[in-house]
Amino acid sequence: MMRASEIPGLAALAEDADAFLIDQFGTIHDGERPYPGAIEALRAIRAAGKRIILLSNSGRRARNNNARLDAMGFTPDCYDASLCSGEIGWAALHEAPLPCCLQSRCRVLLLARDPALDILDGFDIEPVNDIEDADLIMLAGSQTDRYGYDALWAKIRPGIARGIPLVCTNPDRLMLAGGTLHPGAGTLAEAYRDAGGFVRWYGKPHPKLYQAAFALLPGVPRARIFGVGDSIEHDIAGAAARGCASVLVRTGIIAGLDDAALEAEMIRFASRPTAVMARFGW
Numbered sequence: 001m002m003r004a005s006e007i008p009g010l011a012a013l014a015e016d017a018d019a020f021l022i023d024q025f026g027t028i029h030d031g032e033r034p035y036p037g038a039i040e041a042l043r044a045i046r047a048a049g050k051r052i053i054l055l056s057n058s059g060r061r062a063r064n065n066n067a068r069l070d071a072m073g074f075t076p077d078c079y080d081a082s083l084c085s086g087e088i089g090w091a092a093l094h095e096a097p098l099p100c101c102l103q104s105r106c107r108v109l110l111l112a113r114d115p116a117l118d119i120l121d122g123f124d125i126e127p128v129n130d131i132e133d134a135d136l137i138m139l140a141g142s143q144t145d146r147y148g149y150d151a152l153w154a155k156i157r158p159g160i161a162r163g164i165p166l167v168c169t170n171p172d173r174l175m176l177a178g179g180t181l182h183p184g185a186g187t188l189a190e191a192y193r194d195a196g197g198f199v200r201w202y203g204k205p206h207p208k209l210y211q212a213a214f215a216l217l218p219g220v221p222r223a224r225i226f227g228v229g230d231s232i233e234h235d236i237a238g239a240a241a242r243g244c245a246s247v248l249v250r251t252g253i254i255a256g257l258d259d260a261a262l263e264a265e266m267i268r269f270a271s272r273p274t275a276v277m278a279r280f281g282w
Contacts, residue, residue, distance in 0.1 A: 004273045009281040010045060010247065018220050019051035021213055023229030026176060026252020027280055034072055035251065037281050042078040044282035052079040053213050057203040057234060059140030059170030059185060061118045062087040081216050085203030086119050086140060088212055089169040092202060094122065109134040111152065113141040119169060131158045137166040142185040145177040152188060160197040171203040172234065174253045181253060205238030230254055237271035248273040249280050
């Protein structure tokens, strides 16, 4: 694979790009506050006539995600649209519910960053705390920073033998919390799948989130759409699989990787970005 070019900001791609699919956590904010210059950069991109779709693996519904963005200063004038995996998963489950659950009263074990069940609004559900009582596991976020990976894995692992399906609306395998990397919801879902459990995925790099984004960009050639983010596995590989170009931002989960480690990640996921920049900016 060819070496990615290093650019100071997205303005270097102005002649080649019509739209940007921009990741949130680790790219434009740290979960609590914007990265320096990120808000101004988003507005500059739009002022240059480029379309922006914020594309997030947030496992929650859109209204929750958008409220969090607004609270951090990412007001609607910063982007054209915001899409998150939780909203896409919610809509997809309404269109094609899982077998034997979500069609009638369903007992749901939810793992998320907070206890809200908006991801299952509109379904006839009963929240439960123990896997022995569950018909479905909904994995919308990771709490490994609070409880540890082993404790959460032990909580859901018995569901495999019972044939309980798992829906993962946040495929991120790594999560940055308090400046430290922890296993993400995607790591738990991956372990469940590898041990023989049934998993349905929503979010990057899986296709449904990208399909929703492309529907908002009619007529724009895929090659002129750039995925931008801090994850090679999700943002870069996801964009490449859809025929898009990409930009890797060296913040978020890859902030601590040197050039050799970054190269190893590109080889691991057989994906290389079109360009790399030190931080998000125009």
